[in-house]
Amino acid sequence: MAADLKATLTARYKEVERLWKSGDYQTLAKENYTEDCKLVYGDIQTGRDKLVEMCKEYEKEGTVVHKSEILDVSASPDGEMAYCVVRLESRKRDGTDAPPYTNLIIWKKVGGVYRVHLEK
Secondary structure: OHHHHHHHHHHHHHHHHHHHHHOOHHHHHHHHEEEEEEEEEOEEEEOHHHHHHHHHHHHHHOOEEEEEEEEEEEEOOOOOEEEEEEEEEEEOOOOOEOOOEEEEEEEEEEOOEEEEEEEO
């Protein structure tokens, strides 16, 4: 089950990453995040609209993720909630490396599909 869960969450995360890189933030939010998603970066922001705002701010800063790796995954016994720990490496607009960081994502099944419910 762990290998299947890792494959499932990796595929979901790659879709999130693809849409983020493409700049399609509305689709990113609607298809990959719960309506009441929580974004914990400094203050806690709630909802898809806040996600879109945050994505636009990151775009202005010019920092892009160029490499990601899911390090760990686990799910609740009923499989309705899961988490993954992702290591991210980014670059700034000028080509210099930004400090790597680790992200925690809690996924919630909605309509049988894992969607991001909390991101920190």
